[in-house]
Amino acid sequence: MPTYEYECQRCHERVEAVQSFSDPALSVHENCGGELKKVFSPVGIAFKGTGFYKTDSRSSGSSSE
Numbered sequence: 001m002p003t004y005e006y007e008c009q010r011c012h013e014r015v016e017a018v019q020s021f022s023d024p025a026l027s028v029h030e031n032c033g034g035e036l037k038k039v040f041s042p043v044g045i046a047f048k049g050t051g052f053y054k055t056d057s058r059s060s061g062s063s064s065e
Contacts, residue, residue: 001020006026009035010034011031013032
């Protein structure tokens, strides 16, 4: 299950919640009663294997001979 991060609009505290895709989004901060908004962060991507760099492409010579 994914972990979602929310930020309270009143006290600016950040809260993490492990929720299913079908669960409703949290809307009220338990500590102060403020409105919660989902925080979207960039996802880390790791490219593994060959073919991702200019030097990984075909060699300059013909290898079919």
